[in-house]
Amino acid sequence: MIIASYREATLRTSGAFALIDSIRRQGVKHLFGYPGGAILPVYDEIYKAEARGELTHILVRHEQGAVHAADGYARSTGQVGVCVATSGPGATNLVTGIATAQMDSVPLVVVTGQVPSYAIGTDAFQETDIFGITLPIVKHSYVIRRPEDIARVVAEAFHIAGTGRPGPVLVDIPKDVGQMQFEYNPEVQISLQGYKPNVKGHLHQIASAIKLIREAKRPLLYVGGGAIASNAHLEVMQLAERFQLPVTTTLMGKGVFDESHGLSVGMLGMHGSAYANFAVQECDLLIAVGARFDDRVTGRLDKFAPEAKVIHIDIDPAEVGKNRVPEVPIVGDVKQVLKSILDATTYEEEIFTKAWLEKIRQWKQDYPLEVPSYSDQLSPQGVIAEFGKQAPNAYFTTDVGQHQMWSAQFLKTGPRRWISSAGLGTMGYGLPAAMGVKVALPQEQVICISGDASFQMNLQELATLSQYGINVKIAIVNNGWQGMVRQWQESFYNERYSASNMEVGMPDFVKLADAFGIKGMLVIEPTDLSTAVAQILAHDGPVLADFRVKRTENCYPMVPPGASNSEMVGLPEPKGNQELTNLIAERAKELV
Numbered sequence: 001m002i003i004a005s006y007r008e009a010t011l012r013t014s015g016a017f018a019l020i021d022s023i024r025r026q027g028v029k030h031l032f033g034y035p036g037g038a039i040l041p042v043y044d045e046i047y048k049a050e051a052r053g054e055l056t057h058i059l060v061r062h063e064q065g066a067v068h069a070a071d072g073y074a075r076s077t078g079q080v081g082v083c084v085a086t087s088g089p090g091a092t093n094l095v096t097g098i099a100t101a102q103m104d105s106v107p108l109v110v111v112t113g114q115v116p117s118y119a120i121g122t123d124a125f126q127e128t129d130i131f132g133i134t135l136p137i138v139k140h141s142y143v144i145r146r147p148e149d150i151a152r153v154v155a156e157a158f159h160i161a162g163t164g165r166p167g168p169v170l171v172d173i174p175k176d177v178g179q180m181q182f183e184y185n186p187e188v189q190i191s192l193q194g195y196k197p198n199v200k201g202h203l204h205q206i207a208s209a210i211k212l213i214r215e216a217k218r219p220l221l222y223v224g225g226g227a228i229a230s231n232a233h234l235e236v237m238q239l240a241e242r243f244q245l246p247v248t249t250t251l252m253g254k255g256v257f258d259e260s261h262g263l264s265v266g267m268l269g270m271h272g273s274a275y276a277n278f279a280v281q282e283c284d285l286l287i288a289v290g291a292r293f294d295d296r297v298t299g300r301l302d303k304f305a306p307e308a309k310v311i312h313i314d315i316d317p318a319e320v321g322k323n324r325v326p327e328v329p330i331v332g333d334v335k336q337v338l339k340s341i342l343d344a345t346t347y348e349e350e351i352f353t354k355a356w357l358e359k360i361r362q363w364k365q366d367y368p369l370e371v372p373s374y375s376d377q378l379s380p381q382g383v384i385a386e387f388g389k390q391a392p393n394a395y396f397t398t399d400v401g402q403h404q405m406w407s408a409q410f411l412k413t414g415p416r417r418w419i420s421s422a423g424l425g426t427m428g429y430g431l432p433a434a435m436g437v438k439v440a441l442p443q444e445q446v447i448c449i450s451g452d453a454s455f456q457m458n459l460q461e462l463a464t465l466s467q468y469g470i471n472v473k474i475a476i477v478n479n480g481w482q483g484m485v486r487q488w489q490e491s492f493y494n495e496r497y498s499a500s501n502m503e504v505g506m507p508d509f510v511k512l513a514d515a516f517g518i519k520g521m522l523v524i525e526p527t528d529l530s531t532a533v534a535q536i537l538a539h540d541g542p543v544l545a546d547f548r549v550k551r552t553e554n555c556y557p558m559v560p561p562g563a564s565n566s567e568m569v570g571l572p573e574p575k576g577n578q579e580l581t582n583l584i585a586e587r588a589k590e591l592v
Contacts, residue, residue: 011184012181013181014041014147014179014180014181014182015041015147015150015177015178015179015180015182016041016044016173016179017045017048018147018182018186019045019111019150019154019178020042020045020046020049021049021186022155022186023082023111024055026080026154026155027079028055029056030056030057030440031046031057031082032067032069032082032083032084032435032439033057033058033063033083033111034061034084034086036126037125037175038088038090038113038115038175039084039085039111039112039178040113041175042111042173042178057084058464058468059464060432060461061463063083063085063094064094064432064458065460066083066097067083067094067096067100068097068426068429068432068433069081069083069432069435069439070082070083070097070110070436071106071108071429072436072440074106074107075104075419075437076436076440078229079107079162080107080108080158080161080162081107081108081436082109082110082111083097084112085111085112086112086113087112087113087114087115087128087130087175089126090113091112091128091133092130094112095137096424096426098110098168099424099426100421100426101168102137102167103421104421104424105165105225107161107167108161108169109158109169110138110168110169110170110171111171112130112170112173113175114127114143114173114175115175117145131172138169139160139161139165139167140169141169141170141172142156142157142169142171143174144171144172144173144174144177145174146177147177147178148182148183151184151185155188156192159190160192160195164316165197165315165316166229197333198315198331199336200332201332201333201337202330202331202332205328205330208327208328209287209311209328209330212285212309212327213311214243214350215285215352216284216309216352217284217353217356218283218353218356219245219246219284219285220245220247220280220285220286220287220308221239221240221246221287222248222249222280222288222289222291223236223247223291224250224290224291224292225290225291225422226290226315226316226334227253227289227290228253228256228415228416230315230333230334231335232289232290233255233256233414233415235334235335235339235342236257236289239341239342240257240261240263241263242345242346242347242349244263244351244353244354244357245287246263246265246357246360247261248265248267248272248279249266249268250291250297250422251267251420251422252423253290253291254408254413254420255413255414255415259412259413260412263357265364266369266409267409268565269296269299269565270296270558270559271555271556271558271559272297272557272565273367274557274568274571275360275364275367277559277565277566277568279360280305280308281304281305281307281565283307283308284307284308284309285308286305286308286311287311288312288324289334289338290313290314293323293324298324298565299559299563299565300562300563300564301323301324303565303566304324305324309327310324310325310327311330312328312329312330313334313337313338314330314334315332365575366574366575367557367571367574367575368572368575369410372553373526374526377526377548377549378524378525378526378529378547378548378549378550379526379549380547380549381406381409381553383475383529384406384407384410384475384477385411387411387447387449387533388410388412390534391445391537392412393414394413394417394445394447395416395419395445396411396419396447396448397429397431397437397446398429398430398448399427399428399429399430399431399449399455400425400426400427400429400451401427401451401482401483402479402487403477404449405484406477407420407449408420419433419434419437427453427457428455428458430448430454430455431450431458431459431462431472432464433448434448435461435464438471439468446471446472447472447475448473448474448475449477451477451478451482452478452480452481452502452546453481455474455476456507462518465518466516466542469541471540471541472542473536473539474543474545475536476509476546477549478546478547478548478549480501480502481501484555485500487554490554491554491558491560492560492561509544512544513544518543519543520545521536521543521545522545522546522548523548532545556569556570557569557570558570
């Protein structure tokens with residue numbers, strides 16, 4: 001039984017007051033939303049709560065911006081993010097953001113207005129069954145039928161969203177329920193029968209995992225977003241250093257392990273480093289920590305880590321064995337399971353990984369990730385790397401496409417400082433997510449790396465930046481294309497560039513920024529890059545910077561669809577031991 005207790009006298013008030021008061025009592029300071037008819041009783045209480053200094057509401061310009069901002073808020077802090085919208089189109093405009101949060105396990109409470117209870121099912125004005133629409137993309141849902149249930153529902157919603165495997169929870173409130181007067185008692189008791197996430201991990205399975213780790217000669221720690229959600233970065237580091245385990249991360253796991261550490265091999269998968277992909281194909285033990293064997297990581301699943309035994313640690317039992325059956329499955333909270341492994345082992349353990357680490361070191365030397373340099377035009381990788389150089393401790397959000405993959409390759413970030421739509425791949429995510437991060441962490445530097453196509457999906461949120469003075473820096477890596485679409489069309493569709501050229505109709509981004517009262521900059525020359533980035537970061541206020549980069553640059557390495565991770569294309573010429581390189585190439589042929 002979970003108890004949330006608030007010792008205050010019962011008072012007669014409205015359902016809308018109870019909703020906002022219950023949300024406030026969960027420690028919420030910021031809401032992101034957009035009003036409308038069915039949610040007006042709730043917005044009236046938001047107005048009063050703001051006047052009392054209890055909450056701050058951020059008015060976005062599109063409901064999708066609200067849910068992405070709440071998502072960025074949640075990812076950067078680990079707290080539950082909250083967004084609010086009205087019924088009908090207001091609610092349906094949240095769907096993409098809800099799905100984004102569900103795919104990436106982000107804790108959200110999504111509040112939607114609904115038509116009055118008596119009108120539900122009559123096709124009333126702005127009625128949609130948002131409960132039904134979102135069933136496949138939420139962790140849980142509520143439609144509040146009685147105001148007396150509000151305090152309990154809110155307490156349950158926050159608990160469900162933020163515990164176990166995090167995710168979005170929908171709370172739909174009909175307009176008349178918000179208007180009803182009732183005896184509000186904020187003291188609630190909740191009992192969620194059947195919802196008991198297993199956090200500790202089975203001791204026998206943990207012992208089996210330790211045995212495999214001790215015996216492995218070519219182990220690899222494969223870390224995903226579950227380690228971020230669990231705040232397990234310290235435990236990941238300790239485990240890696242204790243057993244000298246090389247560490248690779250997914251796009252969601254980026255930041256959980258210091259990428260400048262000698263044991264780091266960076267990101268694996270479709271656009272991961274060559275050495276990470278070689279390592280996963282040759283390892284004899286794969287320790288999957290809060291990862292789900294996603295197709296962009298594994299490539300051809302039946303040829304992924306073909307020589308490895310697998311330990312799979314995840315809090316969601318549905319993920320363990322879903323794509324790859326592990327020798328040792330462990331269901332539990334990543335942080336707690338890793339603590340149990342560390343508590344049961346010592347630094348005096350015998351280590352067998354020296355030769356393996358030397359081989360990986362040679363791969364790093366042979367196939368480094370390098371930033372290209374051009375005398376007459378900006379390289380997109382160079383733009384991104386310059387921001388990483390000048391703002392090493394910033395929080396970075398991205399949109400989706402080539403710039404996202406280059407950012408993953410060349411930015412080295414800390415825990416929760418990498419914020420990107422991974423599972424759903426949502427264009428238009430970067431700017432509103434950055435707003436959410438900056439609202440949550442006003443003293444931190446927040447930079448959005450976007451593409452010219454992605455940015456145009458939610459550019460209206462420049463108005464939100466302007467209204468509230470949200471000091472986000474936006475770097476548009478502008479190649480005039482839907483970059484990743486163009487790359488695939490070049491590689492797999494005989495250069496038939498169908499509907500991917502964005503040059504015609506592209507706005508003047510500097511004038512656009514000016515129209516919203518925001519500083520705009522255009523950067524074209526490579527010699528101006530360093531100075532321009534310094535000026536952007538130094539400006540006291542939001543900036544929109546348009547970096548005109550080489551139009552035909554492709555993102556490599558790349559694992560083609562249907563290929564194994566050893567079948568990368570676009571690898572650089574090897575820079576080190578040619579004999580070792582030949583052996584790698586022969587081994588890759590055997591694995592195909």
